[in-house]
Amino acid sequence: MKTGFVILAAGAGRRMGGVAKCLLELEGQSLLQRLLSHLQPLRGKARHDLVLVLGHHAEDIQAHVSQLPSAIAPLCVINPRPDDDTASSLRAGLRALSKDVQQVVVLLADQPLIDGPDVQTALDAFKARGQGIRVQVPMVHGQPGHPVIFDAQVHAALIGTPLQPSLRQWRAAHPEAVRLWTTDNPHYTRDLDTPADLDALVRETRWSWRWPG
Structure with a gap:
């Protein structure tokens, strides 16, 4: 099954x-x-299978992407109105994906612990979903996380219908098609929003860190 990846940044x-x-x-x-x-082992070879959505700091991030190995480089698209909401960024990414993807994986660019096995486990869970389920959201101790995964029908609805609902609106309108996938893996909900989040991560992992420049 062909999978498209959208990373929100x-x-x-x-x-x-x-x-x-x-x-x-x-x-x-x-x-x-x-x-x-x-993500490299999980994606297809076409750049349109992996889309990075930029807005603020786009120039700096694009410069960084240009220095990465071509095997992992994404297709960069820019949301001209990044302050609207995440729905506009997701829509920009979905429009840039290959048209033949059968499922879409949405990730955040500031998830420090997510790795390939984490994403593969989420994909396996989505593959084993019940009939009629079109969206999967990981839930860790009651907190929603990423990756969010959905099928081609939802992909089309988010970009191809006149109203173009947000994913949140689509989920609210179709609760029977949404699976809240319960898992104990904290990687799905761990992100870096504040200096305190970074401090906590460094204490736990003992990783070295630095800001570029």
């Missing part, structure tokens, strides 16, 4: 001091490079 990072969070280096690699490397 359009935010301003205001709570982190207005920086491009995905450029934070952990153990010598940026968050973005770490995530792209983990």
